[in-house]
Each structure stands twice: as C-alpha cells, then as structure tokens.
Amino acid sequence: MKPKSLVGSLALAALVAWNAAPAEQPMTPPKPDALTEVASHIPGARPDQLRLSPIQGIYEFTRGAEIAYVTSDGKYAIAGDLYDLTANDDLTETHRREVRQHLIAAVPETDMVIFGPKDPKYTVTVFTDVDCGYCRKLHSEIAEYNRLGVRVRYLMYPRTGPDTSSWTKAEQVVCSPDRNDALTRARLRARRNTRHRHGERRAAARLCPAGRAGEAPQGRYRQVAASARRGPGAKRSLRARDFSARGDSACPACLPTPWHRAARPSSR
Incomplete structure (x- = not known):
C-alpha cells in the first residue's frame, strides 16, 4: 500500500471510531x-x-x-x-x-451604619474607611442617592488595621448613639485635616530651597521651631510663613522629623 493510501485509511478509521463513541452522559452529583x-x-x-x-x-x-x-x-x-x-x-x-x-x-444590620429610605429601590453595601478620600466623596453625595431610592449600608473597614487613628475613629462611630451623625462628622473632620496638611506641604515645598528630602540641617530647624513656640499664645505648630520670615533653609518638606515632633524649647 502506498504511503498516501495508508494515511488516508488511518484518518478514515479514526473518524469512524470518533463517531461511534458513545455520547457523554450527564454528570451526576457525588454522594x-x-x-x-x-x-x-x-x-x-x-x-x-x-x-x-x-x-x-x-x-x-x-x-x-x-x-x-x-x-x-x-x-x-x-x-x-x-x-x-x-x-x-x-x-x-x-x-x-x-x-x-x-x-x-x-452580617446583621445592627453592625452597619445605614443611610436611606426604609423601602428602597436598591440596596448597596459599602466597606468604608473614615480617612478614605473616595469614601468621603461617596458620602458627600449620599443625600442624592437616598433621594433616588438607593439605600447605602456601610460596614466599617479601617484599612490601617488595629491600634491606628482610622481604627479608633471607626470604633467611635460604631459606639456612638447616633452612628449616622457620628460618621458624617468624622468624615468632615478628616476632610478638613487632609486639606490642612496638604496646604502646609504645598507651601513648605514652595519655600524649600533644598528641593528634596534630607538636605536641610535638622538642628537648625529645631531652633526655629522652638523659637516659634515661645511666649504666651505661641503657635503649637510651625507654619510655612515662619520659614519665610526667618529666611531659614529648613522646612517640613525636607526633614525626616515632622515639625510637630520637633524638640521642645528649653526652659529659659
């Protein structure tokens, strides 16, 4: 038999065997x-x-x-x-x-913070963090969602874990007699604090002659921070204007130690 004829015969035999195979039986669940x-x-x-x-x-x-x-x-x-x-x-x-x-x-609803109508068209469950910017954005629009019939159920999820500021805030919300009001107030406080920190960082970055972290003398900065806090009614934290007024090269943007943790002034 020629090679071509042999290959054709084998292919035909395989096709017949495939068609003759029994159909797959439906799968039965195991006992x-x-x-x-x-x-x-x-x-x-x-x-x-x-x-x-x-x-x-x-x-x-x-x-x-x-x-x-x-x-x-x-x-x-x-x-x-x-x-x-x-x-x-x-x-x-x-x-x-x-x-x-x-x-x-x-999860029982007693463990949630719920905003919305009693008979909603839709219900959404959200894992939320008081210090999360996206969570604050959602909560700023919660009244509109509720108006459209959307009920939002919050489950507290502090991303930083136990023994952190976010965890403590979540506990305060859950333990509050009015969780809805406590959560809204906590978000507003977190938003104001975030804006304050970002504003100081931007101002410090503009005034920093070094240009990047670690180039300013930390000892000299602490002296400026201490002098800014002396006297009655002195400021508790060092602002960017203190640097511009003194012409000092150190600023919060280029120091390893945050300005609110700088050394306290000596009792002179």
Whole structure:
C-alpha cells in the first residue's frame, strides 16, 4: 500500500471510531460520603463547601470567599478561574458572587451604619474607611442617592488595621448613639485635616530651597521651631510663613522629623 493510501485509511478509521463513541452522559452529583472522603484527603484545610466541578474528578473547594480546585485524592490543587469556553462564561466568578452575597447577608444590620429610605429601590453595601478620600466623596453625595431610592449600608473597614487613628475613629462611630451623625462628622473632620496638611506641604515645598528630602540641617530647624513656640499664645505648630520670615533653609518638606515632633524649647 502506498504511503498516501495508508494515511488516508488511518484518518478514515479514526473518524469512524470518533463517531461511534458513545455520547457523554450527564454528570451526576457525588454522594455525601464521597465528598466527605475527598475532604479528608485535603491536608490542613476544612472547606466551607465542596462540590464537584464541571470537570470530572476535579472538585471545587470554597473557604470563605476563596475558591480553588482540588483533585479527588487531595494531592493537587489548582488556583485560578474556570472558564466555559462554549458559553464564554467565568464559572468561578459566578460562584464567587454567590458566596459574597451569602457572606454579606449573614452580617446583621445592627453592625452597619445605614443611610436611606426604609423601602428602597436598591440596596448597596459599602466597606468604608473614615480617612478614605473616595469614601468621603461617596458620602458627600449620599443625600442624592437616598433621594433616588438607593439605600447605602456601610460596614466599617479601617484599612490601617488595629491600634491606628482610622481604627479608633471607626470604633467611635460604631459606639456612638447616633452612628449616622457620628460618621458624617468624622468624615468632615478628616476632610478638613487632609486639606490642612496638604496646604502646609504645598507651601513648605514652595519655600524649600533644598528641593528634596534630607538636605536641610535638622538642628537648625529645631531652633526655629522652638523659637516659634515661645511666649504666651505661641503657635503649637510651625507654619510655612515662619520659614519665610526667618529666611531659614529648613522646612517640613525636607526633614525626616515632622515639625510637630520637633524638640521642645528649653526652659529659659
């Protein structure tokens, strides 16, 4: 037989075998005992949910809001999203949205700060930080959202973690008898403080002859800071105008130590 004829015969045989293959049977959900056995094979982790994925022999492992895929023997794990190329759908993200909704629904509204009508058209749950500029921007428009029937439920989320200023502010809001008023006032204070700090930094940068951090003599700066605080009614912090009046080369923009932490003047 010639080579071309041999290749053609093999291709035809493969096509016949493919067409003769039985149709794929619908996937049946595993029995509870099977899931328990698979979970027992996964070392050091107890899933909140374990279910068979669309891939035979691969299980979807859910813990909190995290989703991964594991083999039935627990030896291998796959991190990443699973896509259905036929439907062009991210199956993992679809399940992840369901998990998020379930987790948020489990949080009682007594732990939230809620702005909006009792019978809203829409409800939005927001993780918020008092010192977050974007959060302040959203809250500045909260009345308009409420007017349009949008109810906003805040969950306090100080990004800097425990034992920080943002954490303390969040505690004060949650422990206040009027959380809505406390949150609004805290945001207004944070906004004013941010504007004040940014204004001083810009003014200091304009007056700084060094041009970048670390080039000014810290000792000389402390003397200027101390003299600015002497006498009755003296200022508690050093302003940019103190530098321009004294012609000093040091400024808050180019010192490793913030001006409000400068050495106290001696008792002379």
